[in-house]
Amino acid sequence: MFNAVYISKDDNGYHADIAALEDTALPDEDVIIEVHYSTLNYKDALAITGKSPVVRTFPMVAGIDLAGTVLSSRSAKFNPGDNVLVNGWGLGEQYWGGLAQKAAVDSAFVQLLPNTITPYHAMNVGTAGYTAMLCVMALESHNITPDKGEILVTGANGGVGTTAIAILAKLGYTVVASTGRMEQADTLKALGASEVISRSQFSEPGRPLAKERWAGVVDSVGSHTLANACASTMSEGAVAACGLAQGMDFPSTVAPFILRGVKLLGINSVTQSLAVREKAWARIATDLPPESLALITQNAGLADALAIAPDFLSGQVQGRVVVDVNK
Incomplete structure (x- = not known):
């Protein structure tokens, strides 16, 4: 079982809840990731509140970002234990996203974390x-x-x-x-x-x-x-x-x-090539001061995402929100 921000739509309307899901509910993708941290972004807030038709298919797990550790992989590019990140690619819109304790992701969307960046740091950036x-x-x-x-x-x-x-x-x-x-x-x-x-x-x-x-x-x-x-x-x-x-x-x-x-x-941040992504993240490691990130970051648990999402849309959130999906 794993917990997730689960979005559904039925005759009674649009729903965003914290749901406990069976592992068998995960999509059939070739990399399974134990998620450590995700984020909350403006697009996530739109998806959670339903204020804009961000979600393309239902049901959906929200979250355009994730960082964590590979649990299993059918792709030769990744091995169990690898620290990885995923951002963009339609996560939380077309594909199940990162506001969950586990994620199944197409290996084409996954990249290895630079050695100088931890999963928390990666989602601090997001x-x-x-x-x-x-x-x-x-x-x-x-x-x-x-x-x-x-x-x-x-x-x-x-x-x-x-x-x-x-x-x-x-x-x-x-x-x-x-x-x-x-x-x-x-x-x-x-x-x-x-x-x-x-x-x-x-x-x-x-x-x-x-x-x-x-x-x-x-x-x-x-x-x-x-x-x-x-x-x-x-x-x-x-x-x-x-x-x-x-x-x-x-x-x-x-x-x-x-x-x-x-x-x-x-600026297209969603479907950039791996080469561009790797260059950008390498630059982040050297050109985005960690002390600056600390000034603009608030930490939250998975359930907090539902409460914080409306604040994004009303302009009340400054900077970054890092979500510890295990809290």
């Missing part, structure tokens, strides 16, 4: 920190170096935002954090932000072009925020877009792109 690193790598690939100017991070109190600030500051960038929770400004500055500004500067309709300020942007918000960030990005700057907390729409014009050469970089 998909949010991994996505933040992909954003930073994308900016670097377009020659956005620390000497080019300020980097704007929107949604700065979220998991992507907080970890992006910490990474960028460690690398020597000047970071400006945009947030709707100005009461958290001291924490954002402790992570490395040089300035904290209100999201109200970006969240309403703006002009096609605004005064140039940003050399680069990490945006996890979308909608008007993304449009205004692009409009105020400097010539030949770049914007890494990875989220939709404000909305999926993009009410912009082509002006920033054809008049200033601004690059809009879409």
Whole structure:
């Protein structure tokens, strides 16, 4: 038997509960993992609350992240006892996920943990920190170096935002954090932000072009925020877009792109190749300070996930939530 955040749908509606499941309920996949830690992310909150049609098939075990130890494997790539992680790939949406004490996962989705990263550390980072690193790598690939100017991070109190600030500051960038929770400004500055500004500067309709300020942007918000960030990005700057907390729409014009050469970089964290994932996690081991993660992490048990999920959607959760699935 194992416990899991189990999502079902029937004639009486949508349900998310902590369920005790038989091992025989696990999907027929080639790697069985004893999960030690998972996380709680915005997408998990949508799945648990049913506020968005994130879950594609029912029943479903929630959780887009997991880290643990291989129990058994039909794949030659993994052996019992290997420490592994899985993030993305449709876990918690199309495939049973990591908010459970056991998981059965396609070996193509599994990667070995770097020796320098423990299962707890991996989930302290999670998909949010991994996505933040992909954003930073994308900016670097377009020659956005620390000497080019300020980097704007929107949604700065979220998991992507907080970890992006910490990474960028460690690398020597000047970071400006945009947030709707100005009461958290001291924490954002402790992570490395040089300035904290209100999201109200970006969240309403703006002009096609605004005064140039940003050399680069990490945006996890979308909608008007993304449009205004692009409009105020400097010539030949770049914007890494990875989220939709404000909305999926993009009410912009082509002006920033054809008049200033601004690059809009879409960040896909779900189905990246193993080579890209390994590069990102290797960078995380060196460029995301553990002391920064400690500032923005809360620990929870499996049952706590159900209570915390609504707080994500109302913007009340800062940083990262690590879930010990055995508590």
